[in-house]
Amino acid sequence: MLDTDDFLSDSAALFGDTVPLDDEKIRYGPLVLSVAPKASCAYGTNEPDQMTIQANTLLADHLFSPSLLLAELIERGTIDLSDKRMVELGAGCALPSLIASTLSAPPSLAVITDYPDDTIMSNLSANVARNQPHFNTACTVHARGYEWGQDVSSLLDIASAHAPVDRGFDVVIMSDLLHFDGSHDVLLSSLLALLRRAPAARAYVAAGKYTATRVCEHFVQEAGRAGIVLEERAVEPVWRGRMEVRGGGLDKEQLGVRKGMSRWWVGRWVDS
Numbered sequence: 001m002l003d004t005d006d007f008l009s010d011s012a013a014l015f016g017d018t019v020p021l022d023d024e025k026i027r028y029g030p031l032v033l034s035v036a037p038k039a040s041c042a043y044g045t046n047e048p049d050q051m052t053i054q055a056n057t058l059l060a061d062h063l064f065s066p067s068l069l070l071a072e073l074i075e076r077g078t079i080d081l082s083d084k085r086m087v088e089l090g091a092g093c094a095l096p097s098l099i100a101s102t103l104s105a106p107p108s109l110a111v112i113t114d115y116p117d118d119t120i121m122s123n124l125s126a127n128v129a130r131n132q133p134h135f136n137t138a139c140t141v142h143a144r145g146y147e148w149g150q151d152v153s154s155l156l157d158i159a160s161a162h163a164p165v166d167r168g169f170d171v172v173i174m175s176d177l178l179h180f181d182g183s184h185d186v187l188l189s190s191l192l193a194l195l196r197r198a199p200a201a202r203a204y205v206a207a208g209k210y211t212a213t214r215v216c217e218h219f220v221q222e223a224g225r226a227g228i229v230l231e232e233r234a235v236e237p238v239w240r241g242r243m244e245v246r247g248g249g250l251d252k253e254q255l256g257v258r259k260g261m262s263r264w265w266v267g268r269w270v271d272s
Contacts, residue, residue: 025247026063026093026095026245026246026247026248026250027244027245027246027247028071028095028099028243028244028245029075029099029102029243029244029245030102030131030134030243031095031098031099031102031131031134032130032131033063033093033094033095033098033127033131034093034123034126034127035063035092035093035123036092036093036119036120036122036123037119037123063092063093063095063248064175064176064208065176065208065258065259065261065262066175066176066206066207066208066262066263066264067092067093067095067096067175067176067206068095068245068255068258068259068262069206069235069258069259069262069264070095070096070173070175070204070206070264071095071096071099071241072239072240072241072255072259073204073264074096074099074100074103075099075103075241075242075243076240076241076242077105079204081100081103081106081107081171082103082105082106082107083105083107083108083138084107084108084109084170084171085107085108085109085111085159085162085163085168085169085170085171085196086100086107086109086110086111086169086170086171086172086173087110087111087112087113087155087159087169087171087172087173087194088110088111088112088113088172088173088174088175089113089146089148089172089173089174089177089187089190089191089194090113090114090115090148090174090175090176090177091112091113091114091124091173091175092114092124092175093123093124093127094112094114094124094127094128094143095175096173096175097110097112097141097173098110098112098127098128098131098141099243100139101131101134101135101136101139101141102131102134102135102136103136104136106135106136106138106139107139107171108138108139108140108162108163109139109140109142109158109159109162109163110139110140110141110142111142111144111155111158111159111169112124112128112141112142112143112144113143113144113145113146113155114145114146115145115146115147116145116146116147117145120145121143121145124143125143128141128143140162142158144158146190148183148186148187148189148190149185149186149187149189149190150190152190152193152194155169155194156168156193156194166196166198168194168195168196168197168198168201169194169195169196169201170196170198170200170201170202171201171202171203171204172191172194172195172202172203172204172267173203173204174187174191174203174204174205174206175206176206176207176208176211177205177207178205178207178211178215178216178219179207179208179210179211179215181215181218181219184218184219184222185222187219188219188222188223188226191203191223191228191267192226192227192228195228195267195269197269198269199268199269201268201269202266202267202268203228203230203265203266203267203268204264204265204266204267205219205230205264205265205267206262206263206264206265207262207263207264208261208262208263209261209262209263210261216263220232220265223267224270227269227270227271228267228268228269228270229267229268229269229270230265230266230267231265231266231267231268232263232264232265233264233265233266235259235260235262235263235264236259236260237256237257237259237260238256238259239252239253239255239256239259241255
């Protein structure tokens with residue numbers, strides 16, 4: 001399994017990939033987004049605060065290029081979420097889900113999840129609340145704590161309450177989750193349990209090129225054995241988004257560079 005510090009070191013050294021927000025916020029179209037706080041010392045001590053350590057370990061204090069790639073694909077309609085029930089795993093600041101909720105043809109339901117840690121969920125909930133005025137009223141948005149591999153009943157209950165036809169999601173979004181190869185089994189079990197068993201159901205998976213090819217291939221192969229085919233799509237290293245993006249030194253050229261640092265796959269049930 002990859003070490004968190006090694007991953008961040010490799011990412012920064014090879015690609016300068018993380019968006020350096022610090023105390024800034026990133027603005028994508030109407031959205032104003034923050035990431036979970038970086039580790040700081042507990043009050044009156046020289047020891048790191050344990051709550052922010054958890055967020056840092058899970059990389060919730062960074063915005064990585066794959067989220068920008070997916071957001072651009074969603075904004076342009078290359079990933080069509082219109083009237084779909086979608087769930088995002090390990091969402092961080094939830095850029096892909098939240099940009100989808102603002103579109104003129106949004107998903108009907110967006111369930112945004114991340115690890116059930118107070119610091120991580122506080123930031124995620126704040127992003128949802130701050131941007132709620134910009135959501136299309138045709139889209140219902142929920143933020144929920146969820147640990148991969150655990151019981152998905154509470155998430156499926158939201159989907160079935162929204163549309164009682166069945167209990168699955170039409171779309172599962174996974175942005176930059178493949179680098180921890182030791183978690184592939186639990187991540188895959190959640191994907192299998194959440195994705196609706198239907199020909200039109202899709203998983204959209206993105207990873208940074210800093211994630212080793214063998215690690216990505218391992219997840220693709222394991223998904224195939226479990227019944228989900230992941231087909232890689234090409235990435236054009238040119239930013240095509242129409243909405244203005246500001247913060248973290250991002251301009252159109254930088255956005256194109258970061259987009260080109262990413263890979264993405266479209267998943268479907270093998271028998272569909």
